[in-house]
Every structure is written in structure tokens, then in C-alpha cells.
Amino acid sequence: MLLEMKDICKDYPQGKEVVHVLKHVELAIEEGDYLAIMGPSGSGKTTLMNIIGCLDVPTSGSYTLNGEDISEAGENRLADIRNATLGFVFQSFNLLPKLTARDNVALPLLYAGVNKRERSRRAEEALKTVGLEDRIDFYPTQLSGGQQQRVAIARAMINRPKLLLADEPTGALDTASGEQVMDIFDELNAAGTTIVLITHEPAVGARAKRLRRILDGVLGSEEGGARV
Amino acid sequence: MFENIALAFQGIWSHKLRSFLTMLGIIIGIASIITIVSTMKGTNEQIKENLIGAGTNAVKVQLYLEDWGYSWWYNGVPAGVAPITEETRQELLDIDNVEDVSLFCYRQYDSSVYYKNSSFNGYFYGVDGHYFDTCGYKLSYGRTFVPADYSGFRKVAILDTQACSALFAGMNPIGKTLEMQSEVFTVVGVVEKTRSTELEIETVSDYWTYADTSGGAVFIPLADWPLVYSFDEPQGVMLRAASTDAMTKIGQQAESLLTASQISRPDDTVSYKSEDLMEQAEQLQALSNSTNRQLLWIASISLLVGGIGVMNIMLVTVTERTREIGLKKAIGARKRRILWQFLTEAAALTSIGGLLGVIAGIAFSRVVSSVSGTPTAISIPASIVAVAFSMLIGILFGMIPAVKAAKLNPIEALRRE
Secondary structure, three states, X not given: OOEEEEEEEEEEEEOOEEXXXXXXXXXXXXXXXXXXXXXXXXOOHHHHHHHHOOOOOOOXXXXXXXXXXXXXXXXXXXXXXXXXXXXXXXXXXXXXXXXXXXXXXXXXXXXXXXXXXXXXXXXXXXXXXXXXXXXXXXXXXXXXXXXXXXXXXXXHHOOOOOEEEEEOOOOOOXXXXXXXXXXXXXHHHHOOOEEEEEEOOHHHHOOOOEEEEEEOOEEOOOEEOOOO | OHHHXXXXXXXXXXXXXXXXXXXXXXHHHHHHHHHHHHHHHHHHHHHHHHHHXXXXXXEEEEEEEOOEEOOHHHHOOOOOEOOOOHHHHHHHHOOOOEEEEEEEEEEEOXXXXXXXXXXXXXXXXXXXXXXXXXXXXXXXXXXXXXXXXXXXXXXXXXXXXXXXXXXXXXXXXXXXXXXXXXXXXXXXXXXXXXXXXXXXXXXXXXXXXXXXXXXXXXXXXXXXXXXXXXXXXXOEEXXXXXXXXXXXXXXXXXXXXXXXXXXXXXXXXEEEEEEOHHHHHHHHHHHHHHHHHHHHXXXXXXXXXXXXXXXXXXXXXXXXXXXXXHHHHHOOOOHHHHHHHHHHHXXXXXXXXXXXXXXHXXXXXXXXXXXXXXXXXXXXXXXXXXXXXXXXXXXXXXHHHHHHHHHOOHHHHHHOO
């Protein structure tokens, strides 16, 4: 079991009231899984994603990732887990505008303490696997949206993470670029990467192996994905 | 670390105008400090130079009446003070670090010297054969005194350059005759003080400070002194120290030796005392330093203001780069790394400011020096300290913004547009 969530709740205080964003979520993911979590905005899917991604901690419940109890981990340990075990792909790419594609991709390696030459080599390799070997020294503003998202995927994959988290990865892209991104995800999953994807687009959700819907903080039970 | 520094410089360069304006406070602060320190150092060196004389290291020991230099024209020759003999001179030579000893008699202001219609009213010395060496005079032209001048009681005189120009105004003085106290002396030479800089006399107090060496002097052989004044007049002593630092101690030893061996009076109103030029120089330096130190405080306030300016801009930068910080944390940057990134940037900013300030300060002190004539000396250690200190200011005032950046919640930071 790569990831196991038991009875996860997340509350946010809002004025004098308390909002229950996640209610008793149970989730288990095996290595090699490809899960889509679908829900409308405000359903709590981003909060769930943040907790899975170790960016946020649950109010109650237990979360085990890669055999480690996350609720016990301190701030630095969480940063190390995000760096080594997880890879993030965001809707708005979040590339640093002053760095080239190569340097953007190499950034997680910097935090992992890899030397400069090795960083550069591996970044080039990662860009090659997403088909951007001719855009290595381009700045984000010189790339199309689809290309930027592929740079972001290369960055997410550079540390060979156990789990790739994607938050609306096609939300800012046209259909063709979105298809390209989803194809890359398929390839990565086929090569053994575990993927959790959150989206509100049924067409995107349908490409995962498994699909679960979330509504008002309640995670629904398994629905067979289109490809199962 | 190096990546951080490189990134910091990149960031500073990409906002050239903003960075420059941010640095301005630091630049002005450091520049004024460097200017003040340079002026301070220059003034100190000038005071030392003027009083002590470069490389001369001459200590003067003279008769004092209570706390005042003995006034020959007012008090006459004191009773109970024996003339210094050759044996005593040898004892003085045996003091540690003494290189040479000279005996002299002198008068000031009451000894008018005439050449035709021009007169000179400065110092008038009777000196032994060691005097010019001991006091650091060198011969300009003519000759110095020879043993025959002393043994033959020849009435010959040597002028220093100032006395020479006062009396002869450009004429060759050698062979001319002077009238002193109704005696006629023939000029045989002109000497000048060896010092690397000219005295700067601009105010009345400068004049009194340096009058001793600047008023001009006429020298005759010590053997001739009784021809002009009186027999068995107790002499003053000039000692040359091996080093400037030894001067004070030599002066003290010489004054106790002379007071013990020469003076036999029922009262102790008359004594030999050394003129401690080092102490005088230090007093003058302390005076000029204390005024400059107040200026330094004012300049430090501008550094404080500069530091606050840096803090302000760094806070803006952190807000602007919230998304970048959020992303970096999301992909695994630890708190400390974010902290260091912003501290490095602030420190780089103020270090460049400090460096520019040092350059501006050096340039400015040159300008001040050439406009007002006050000497300046660039202090290398002060410049290094200034740059290091501005780096410290960056770290100090960059701390609040950097901590703010490091504490940002990555979720909130990524959500921010």
C-alpha cells in the first residue's frame, strides 16, 4: 500500500462557525494506481489534494504515505517528503519566469542536494522524455501553455517520485494540448508511476484507471473508470 | 550558497533602478563615514607630523620654573643650576634608545638679529656640534659648524630657511655679516628641517602650536654664547630617540637624571622637564577626533535609515514573490533555504551599496581635501569594515522580511495571484 487515509477530517474556522471541508475520508492507493478524483468547485477536492501532497495536515484521522505516518512528521520532514516522494503538477504551471526550462526542471534537485552538473544532465533528460529537447534553454514566456505544462511535468518527475499529484492539469489548456498532457500521464503510469489526478472534467477523469467522486467533503465509493 | 548569491545578483540586476534607490541610503551613509574617517586620519597624521616631525624623534628637555618653561629674558640666569658637562652628556647618551644628545642655549623674541635694514625676530640658538643631526636638520648650502669654530670662538652663524628668507629675501647669505646683540657674525651656511610635508598654519592656534619649529632660527656655536649672553648658562638638551614610541620614556629618564645632577637649590621651583610632544600630539588628536566622532554618529543614523529602506523594499519583494515562495516550498524547499535566499539578497544589496559607498567616500574625501586643503588619508581597514558592516546591516534588516517569507504557508502562497 503506497498511501492509506483513515477517517480524515479537515475543519476550517470561518468566523464563529466551523466549516467541515472533509468528512471522514477513507482512501487507499496501491503502487501503480491511476486515480481520478472528480468534483465540482467547493467540494473539498483541492483540500484533499493538499493533504495527500503533505502541504496541509488533517484536523483528525491518520495518513500513512510510503509506510510513514505523516501526522508525526515535522515541517522539515514534510518538505523532504514533498521533494523526494511526491511530484506536483498545477493548473497554472507555476514555472519561475526568470529561470529557463532547464533550471525550472532542475529546481527540486537543488533542494535534494544534487550537484550542478548532474542537475543539468538530468533536467535535459527529463525534458527529452516530455518531447521538449529543442526548448531546453527557453524561458517560460517563450513557450506555449502546453509546452509549459510539459516542463512542469518534467519538473514533477525529475526526482522519480512515488506519487504524481496533478491538480486540474488541463484546466488552462486547449483540447489538443490537454490531450498531449494526458497522453504523457498514460505513458508515465504505464512505466509504473502512481498518479492521483483531480479534475472537474468528466473527459479527463475518464482516462484514469479508477474514479472517485467527491461532493460536499464526502468522498464517494469507487466507480469503475472508463478503461477498467 | 553560491546559487543563492548568483540568484541574488541576478535579482538585483533585473531591478536596476529600484535596487539603486534602495542602496542609496547605505551608499550615502557609508560614503560619509569613509569621508569623515579619512579626514580624521589625515588630520591625525598631520598633527603628528607637524609636532614630532617625520623621522626626527627629537625630545627636548629644558629648564622649567614651576610649570612654565624658564623665561630667560624675564628671570635671568637661575642660581644653583650647574652647566651640563661632557660627563653628564655621556650619561644621557647611555639611556636606552638614545641615539644622539645635543646641548644648546636659546633665546626667543628678545634677540633681534639685523642685516642692514632687515631684522629677524625668532629663535636664537647656541648649539654644539651634535645639534643639527639630533634635530633632523640638513644643510641646504654653505657649511655647518666645524671643530675650529668652537675651539677658536669664531663668530660664525647658520640660518634656517625661514630666517634666511626673512633677512636676505633671495640673496645669497653666505659671507654676509649679521649683527646680534652688538656682536658681528658671519653667515656660513643655511640648514632646513627634513620633513616630508610643509607645516600648515592657517589659524592663530595653529601658529602657537607649531611656532617652535616654524618661526625660523639663527644658530651660533655654543662656545660663542657667552660673547652674546652670559657665562655658565645652564643648557637645554635635545635627545634623538631610536623610535617615536621611545620618546616619552627617554624624556622622563633624561629629566630626572638632569634634575638630580644639575640642580642644587634650596627650593624645588626650578627643574628640568621634557616637552612630551607625543602627549601633545595625542591631546590635539583627541580634540579633533571627538568632534569627528560626533559627525560619525550622525552618519550612522543615515545607515539606520538606509537599513530601514532595505527592509521596506525586501518586504515588498517578498509580497511580490509569494507564488514563487509557495512553489519552492511545495517542491521541497525547507524553511531555512527560503530564509537564506532572502537574507542573501538583502546582504548582497547592502554589500554592493557599501562598496559603492566606499568608492564614493574616497572620491568625496579627495574633493574635500583639494577644496578645503585639509589632508585626508584613506584607511583600508576602515573601508573593509564599512563593507562588512553594510553586509551586516543587510542581514539585520533583511531578517524580518526573510522570516516572513520562510513562514509563508505554501497553500496560501500558491493560491495568491
